Amino acid sequence: MARRFGDWHATATNHTPAEDAQGIFTGCVMAAIGVAILAHLGFLTGSTAGLALVISYATDFNVGLVYFMLNLPFYALAISQLGWAFTIKTFLAVGLLSVLTWLQPRLLQFGEIEPLTGAIVAGLLIGFGLLALFRHRASLGGAGILALYLQDRFGWRAGFTQLAVDLLVLALAFTVASPIAVLYSVIGAVVLNLALAINHRNDRYVAQ
Structure with a gap:
C-alpha cells in the first residue's frame, strides 16, 4: 500500500495519488448534485444512497449521516476482497459525499425541475460520478463495493449488478413515495446503470 500511494508517476495501468484525488473529488461532486436533484423532486435512487433517502424520508434524519452509517458494514468485504487502497479511497469518497450532501442546501438550491428531465x-x-470513482478504484460503498468485486471475480458487468440491487431498493420506495415518484426513480436508476454498464468494462479501461 505504501508503494501504491507513494508512486507519483502515472503509467498505463496506474493512477498517481493526485489523479486519484481529482477523480474521486469530481465523482463525488457529480454524485452529490445528482442525489440533490432526486431529493428536490422527492425521487430516490438505488444502492445505499437510495436506502438512505428512504430512511431519511421516513424518519427525517439527515440523509448524509444515514448514508455514512449504512456503508460501514460493507467495508469488511472491501478490505478482505478488494484491498486496503480501495477501502481507504472508498471510505474517503463516502465521507466526502456525506459532507457534500449535508452542505448542499447551503451551497446549491434548485427551482422548478421537470420530473422526467x-x-x-x-x-x-x-x-x-460512479464511473469516475470506479476508474480510480473507489466506490460510494454498498452495492458499488459488491458490484466491483463481482466484476473483478466473475466478470459480471458492474452496472447490471447495481441495477438489480437498485430495483430491490426502489421496491422499498413504495413505503415513502407515490407510484409516479417511484416510476421516475426507476427511470433514473436505469439511466444511471446503463451509463455504468456501457462505459465501465475491465477490457476497455485497465488503469487503477
Whole structure:
C-alpha cells in the first residue's frame, strides 16, 4: 500500500495519488448534485444512497449521516476482497459525499425541475460520478463495493449488478413515495446503470 500511494508517476495501468484525488473529488461532486436533484423532486435512487433517502424520508434524519452509517458494514468485504487502497479511497469518497450532501442546501438550491428531465439528468450525473470513482478504484460503498468485486471475480458487468440491487431498493420506495415518484426513480436508476454498464468494462479501461 505504501508503494501504491507513494508512486507519483502515472503509467498505463496506474493512477498517481493526485489523479486519484481529482477523480474521486469530481465523482463525488457529480454524485452529490445528482442525489440533490432526486431529493428536490422527492425521487430516490438505488444502492445505499437510495436506502438512505428512504430512511431519511421516513424518519427525517439527515440523509448524509444515514448514508455514512449504512456503508460501514460493507467495508469488511472491501478490505478482505478488494484491498486496503480501495477501502481507504472508498471510505474517503463516502465521507466526502456525506459532507457534500449535508452542505448542499447551503451551497446549491434548485427551482422548478421537470420530473422526467430531473430523473434522467440525476441518473446521468450519479452514473458518471460512479464511473469516475470506479476508474480510480473507489466506490460510494454498498452495492458499488459488491458490484466491483463481482466484476473483478466473475466478470459480471458492474452496472447490471447495481441495477438489480437498485430495483430491490426502489421496491422499498413504495413505503415513502407515490407510484409516479417511484416510476421516475426507476427511470433514473436505469439511466444511471446503463451509463455504468456501457462505459465501465475491465477490457476497455485497465488503469487503477
